[in-house]
Amino acid sequence: MKTFLVFLKKEFLGGLRNKKLLICLILFALIGMLSPFTAKIMPDLMASMVPESIQITIADPTSIDAWLQFYSNIGTIGLLVFVILFTDTISAEISHGTFIQLITKGLPKTTIVLAKACYLSILWSLSFLLSASVSAFYTMIYFHDDSAVQVPSALVSYWLFGLLAISILLLGSSFAKSIYQGLLFLGVCYLMGMLGNLWSQLTNWNPYSLSSQFPNYLTDQIKLGELLPALLLTCFLIIACLTGAIAVLRKRKY
Template identity: 30%
Template sequence: MRSFVAFTKKEIMESVRTYKFMILFLIFVVFGFLNPVMAKVLPEILESVLPEGMTITLEEPKAIDSWMQFFKNGAQTGMIVLTVIFSGIMAGEISKGTLIHMVTKGLSRKVVVLSKFTSAVFQWTLSYAASALITLGYTLYFFEKMELPNLFLGILGMWIFGVLLLSMVIFGGLLFKNVYGALLLAGGAALILTLLGLFPDLKPYNPMTLVSENVNLMTEMFSSGDFLLSAGVAVLLTGLLLVISMSNTLKITE
């Protein structure tokens, strides 16, 4: 336990020193501010850029528009940033040989994997929570009403998908032993899950639902039960990838 805590602290401090955590945190903080602001001013911007004499009728901005921006930015740019920033969390140390040195000196493989995963999840949670809280605060400020069923469940679902991506990056780093392989595995898995989303019957079992059906969940056009089932599948996949990563199936030293 002591080695786990010490190695986790080392991972967090390294992310701070290399500015990875700062970059991730600042990007999501910026998203937090932009989400409600864009929802509020976008209709005015569209009206200002229309040719003279042309008019369009736009609905009054609502709280749900702010959260639509939140889930859109998180599912697209946010997940890409998260994957890229942590793509070298395992593969980078293997390619440089520093991890091999620590393992051969007696550091447990389980400690290595769990510490790196815990560190990444901790940084992802802080960044994502900051974005969600800022979005919430400014949404309440700009809009009078915010009656959105299942909002918390939608926010939680995207966080779970981010955790799944981190487990994929760690697994990919061990499998391919380079950053490009880790990115390829995470990106390829996301592409496959996106293609599976074309089959409606598979949506309740598809983790991609956690970042694609959030708005429909808030408008009750998608079942909360099916959403929870997708979350359960994502949690199981995360656990499976971590177990395989901690086993001797994927070699750290070669």
């Protein structure tokens, strides 16, 4: 446990030095701030782009629009930037030779993987919580309605989806020789999840549903309990990916 805590501290200090920790917190805070604001001004922006000769009716935005904007931004910007920043979290250690130094000093490979997983999970959780809290604060300021429902369920689902992305990231980084190979592996897994959602019978079992069903939570079209199989399968896959990353590192030659 002592070596785990020491290495975990090393990860946080490294995150402070290379500014990745600060980048994540600032980026996610901006996403939380701008999402409700963008939803608020979107009708005016759309109206300004339509010629005056054309009459259109644009519904007033609601809190649902604010959270839908948050969902869009957190996926296309937040989580994407997060995985790009840390895709080489293990492969970079190997290529720079620091991984061999850690092993020769007696640090178990299991400890390295688990400490990195813990660091990334804590950073993702803090960033996501910060972004969601800021978004909720500004949504209450800009919108005075209760249109959006099951927001906590939607957030928990997406948070767990982010943890799955981290575990896949670590698995890919354990065997990848470059950041591009790691991103390709993560992209293939993401594509498989998207394709799986084409079959409605698999929706409740597909881990990708934890992210794609965000809008349906807000409109009360789905309950968290309906995705219990996907939640359990996601937890299993997280453990399986971390176990796989440890196994790959034990067999990998440096």
